[in-house]
Amino acid sequence: MKKLVCLCLALLTVFALAACGEPASGNDTTAPASALPEVTDTQAPETIPFDTVEKKDYGGYEFRILYPATDHCEKDFEAENINGEVQNDSVYTRNNAVETRLNIKILLSVAENADAVISEVNKQYTSGDTNYDMFGGHRSLLALSYQGKLYDLKKIDAFDFDGPWWDANYNDTMTINGSLYSAVGDLSVASMLFVSSMTFNKKLMDDSNIAYPYDKVRNMQWTYDELYEIVKDYGSDVNGGGMKLEDDLYSIVGWSYESGFSLFYSSGFTFMNRTPDGRYEVDFDAEIATDLITRANDLWHTPFALCYNASGDTEHAKLYNVFASGRALFSDICLSKIGRFYSDMSDDYGIVPVPMMNADQDRYYSYCGYTIPVTLTTSNIPDPEMTGTVIEALAKASYTMVTPNIFEIVTKTRNVRDADSPEMVEIIFRNRFYDVAHFYSLQTLGSFGRDLINVNNAGTATRLKAGRSAATKEWEKIQQAYDAQSAG
Secondary structure, three states, X not given: OHHHHHHHHHHHHHHHHHHOOOOOOOOOOXXXXXXXXXXXXXXXXXXXXXXXXXXXXXXXXXXXXXXXXXXXXXXXXXXXXXXXXXXXXXXXXXXXXXXXXXXXXXXXXXXXXXXHHHHHHHHHHHHOOOOOOEEEEOHHHHHHHHHOXXXXXXXXXXXXXXXXXXXXXXXXXXXXXXXXXXXXXXXXXXXXXXXXXXEEEHHHHHHXXXXXXXXXXXXXXXXXXHHHHHHOOOOEOOOOOOXXXXXXXXXXXXXXXXXXHHHHHOOOOOOEEXXXXXXXXXXXXXHHHHHHHHHHHHHHOOOOEEEEOOOOHHHHHHHHHHXXXXXXXXXXEEHHHHHHHHOOOOOOEEXXXXXXXOOOOOOOOXXXXXXXXXXXXEOOOOOHHHHXXXXXXXXXXXXXXXXXXXXXXXXXXXXXXXXXXXXXXXXXXXXEEOOHHHHXXXXXXXXXXXXXXXXXOOOHHHHHHHHHHHHHHHHHHHHHHHHHHXXX
């Protein structure tokens, strides 16, 4: 909270000016050091980060960004003027500050989806033309990393990846053979919000004399067992005709494409292990994986829980309306969807991290879906240092001018009714978690949690055995490609 207060003061100043932004094995569920670095210290630095950006004159250079429209990711940079909307105004102020400091013009182009971004990267690499300086896209772009098409960001001196405006959890995890070809940081609001959380209905908690979980979160006591005890018998088939979205009272609701992973990965479990030479290998304890998925599955198959498997905007609305209408005690929901589905909710609600699977964990682990936009550039950009300087400036400016408003962006309201949830939101997005097997969508293992919960945990041992074999072969080819590129 200290950081948020300090940064909010900095943000007010900016708006005023604008008016006249070595590793353990995957067998250990408490976070291998290589894949799961310590969470970045989020205390406010003594110096406002953007103030350290050196003033430069790039002669009005047009810095071109291509971003996918998927899940409205373009809002990370799209802001033509001040319009009173929290994210828009924060992004506009940040963009304007960077443009002024470096004498550039930020130009955003929006691609239909990540595949369209990949197509443009391939075109730029093949033709030699540099139509764009920076790209955003999700995990499908990772394949470009070992194809020689992306620039190793660690070779650009302008980047300070030790700064809290970068997500050390992603950047360290995705560093392979000492190289990093995509990064995640505060310059992307979407990357901070495409992360699992839990909301709880305060009225229903009060009615049942259940204490809000905030203090348990702070005291590192918010665990799977605590959640399970609350939800195992809660709920009601109101009309006696079987549980229906439109009528009944649920203990917890979630969408399987997110909730199928969030509890499993809240343990910090990874299917991969970092080797001493900076490579990765498929290496995990099947018994631990089985225990974790069994427990997650048990919760989602309590009598009044719902892990919904339908897709599409209409089905999303049906699912989350259960919580929004006051008929679910908890919801497992991506932060980015809270404002979309709960902004008009009558009952007060709170936000907390997904609980730790084990009480002895060192921290909370917030599952981050592989559709988050990652930042990258092509290997043939003409001036890597200028590109890095602009991206670094955007990240620092975001940390100063956008991140302090993240709770309002999440909830889409300036009228905060809850003094605790902003603190919880920061805990959530500063503890984002990434499993290499999941982000590279390795066979069977990449979708393990969701697949098992959808079939009520049937065939776990068989899936893990087959997954180990298939994923090992798949990853060996990827690692060999990285090795050849490093030797190159």
